[in-house]
Amino acid sequence: MSSIRESTATRLKVLSNREEEWNLRMEMVNSAQRFLVLTTYYFGNDERGGKMADALLAAARRGVRVVLVLDRFGQRLAQNLSRPSQRPWLQERLREIAEAGGLVVHYSPQSLRHRLVGGGVHVKIQVSEGGVAVFGSSNIAHHSFAQWNEVSLELEGDVVAHLLREACRFARLSDDEAVALAGFLPVPRVSAATRRLRYVREDPAGRSGRFFPFGTVHNRLTDELVNLMDSARRSLCIASLYCKPAPALKAALLRACRRGVDVEIFHSHRDSLGVTQFPWIAASIQYGSVLKAGARIYENRAGEHSKMLLVDDREVAVGSYNLEHAAHDRLIEAMIFSDDVETCEHFRALFETMRRNPGNAALTPVWLSELPLQLQVKRWLCRPLQRWI
Template sequence: MQQILTYTFLTLYTVTILGIVLVIITDNRNPLKTLPWIIVLLLAPVAGLVFYFFFGQNLSKQRIISRRTRKRITLQLEEAEHTGCPDLPEQYRPLAQLLRRTCHAVPLYGSRITPYTDGGAKMEALLGEIARAHHHIHLQYYILSDDETGRRLRDALAAKAREGVRVRILYDDVGCSGVKKAFFREMREAGIEVHAFLHVKFPRFTSKVNYRNHRKIVVIDGRTGFIGGMNIADRYVRGTEWGSWRDTHFRIEGSGVAGLQIAFLSDWSATTKRHIAGPEYFPAAKRYTDDILQIVAGGPFGKWRTLLQAESYAVANARRRVWIQTPYYLPSDVLNTALQTAALAGTDVRLMLPARSDSKLIDLASHSYLDDMMRAGVKILFYEPGFLHSKLLIADDALTVIGSANMDFRSFEHNFEVNAFVCDEEFTARMAAIFDSDAAKCHAVTPGEWFRRPRRRRWAESFMRVFSPLM
């Protein structure tokens, strides 16, 4: 009897594994993602089944917010007359069309963008804007830590809520998994509306844990906004034990804030099932500059991977330079090929990475991509003073991409991200100057030096590359 039960279990288990493999194959995923899952399931079926159960299910065909709701929110912006602007430069019209068709990103004119490369300065600017709020504060972060930085923000928001300002907060349930419930309970008791995005809880845990909201958005009175790479935690202000934390964040004033408002209200509607509307959320915007920007809210649900498509298009069409900062480089084949092709064609392609990141395994996988990059002529820069967490893409003289998305599979395929595509020569020149300043603190790796690294290290990199789509 025991043998029959054993054979029955093994048969059912084998059928389950083979069934999952068949589902993965027929799902027509990217082969770079399909193969690692098949390898894990066949070579380590027990661990593979657990990992697939939690992280491997493909929910890209589902929608957490309907097109009708998204269109209704976007219509508020158009009715508020934020979209009137001169024609885009001819070379950027196809990119703008791509962004509009894939995720309804409306071109917005005349914003003022202030960059922050220091976490302390960004935090003080944010607290200053919060103190001046009169009507509403919308705040969304992947990480809200219960530390000194997080408590300063909590207290500032609680004070505004007591004054009658509507304060709404979205946080990622996995990003804040280590935060005690009391931290958010105290906010609610102060009158703040606080909700977790895609709450992780059995039995629906498996369908959500791999799809996280990595966006960093603040909108204050519909007039001032913040976007970028910095979360709310002490390390973004003080750095780590082994070095500084180099990041980039941006304050936006003018019509570009309306794009951030749309992204927040869409996530709020998806999370709370409550729709927020009214002209007070899209006030008339003052013109500060001649720039044109599009706020792009990329995510894993739906047909298109807008951020990957748009950044690959920008790289492929650059003629003079492509400069990139990213903490993690785990690119799709499309983006990787576009960068190599640009370098081979004579474009000045520079890739700045941290000399040391917060994950040794990701470092190994990232470095496996650099051999061919160097052979193609890409200049590799390793930032040495600390952890480079900045996300930046500069293409030629007038296009800059800023926001929350890293250049990796997770940001392009699994996370909810938000980037701004800015068309403006003056802003691009300012960001190029910041890149140059960071480059002075980097070690520029030569091909001879790179290809002499230990063979054991190269083997480890190649092994981890196989699993890079899962990281």
């Protein structure tokens, strides 16, 4: 089901530098003495995944309560991004973490219908007893820390306890254990300045109709993003792996364009995944109407994996929700909303950096005619399936 919670942070740092976030995550694991809880869509069969797995194993062996949540469907997808020879190694390391006393959860929805269409948990949270939480877009994999653009938040304050409870929920821990782990967190400083935040999480499996995947899915996080987009008066900046939004979000985007809002979309080039172009094909089917409405679309060849919406430089949403059908009707997603002036200024500067990045190429009016004929045929054939790819 959905969760909307007002909270505060005594510290909020935007993590866009890949090595800075990686070093923070590793330091949290290496210094943990009581617990380390980590949720991710997938764990890479690569050097980064190996280093994190080794660190988690070492933590479990020294008595730390290690809880690792992977999405079962997401982990299967990740196999396509790795060499076959690496796959048994990762499974062995996860087995060793469990044998050392850690808990490794391969999350699947309880609903068979949602399992069959790739439902699961897409929220990325890392928390330890040090009182710091990391929340954002990054998976534990090479692509997230050595190729794609990502954005996460480093947080301290009351919001950390809530993120810990959320991660424990995904791990399906008992209420007693979740409370016990929260008891190890330091008490937030009363005298510290705080920033107001709003955390919104939705589980579509709990709000789908009896005939799902047919019919309407009611998603409160989608509704919150629609409301945010509808509040735009001057500018709307969007970053997503691929922008192929559900109808409600597509309609909000077009309404913003009709109001004269300056709409910019930053997402990935068709070659960024390497193994497939189908997600880009599904997104490109939306290009015509979006460009005609006046929006600008930038494609990043290396890959844009952050999930951000900035409205009028005054309110931002950041987290795990890609603007795509899967985020609306299949995956558990979460976003943090903030109207904090300093935070919004950081995201304004971040989007300005993205505009100036030569790796972000703006689509031209002749983009479609420049596509290879084979790719144009694939776009035509995939049009009826765009919701699912």
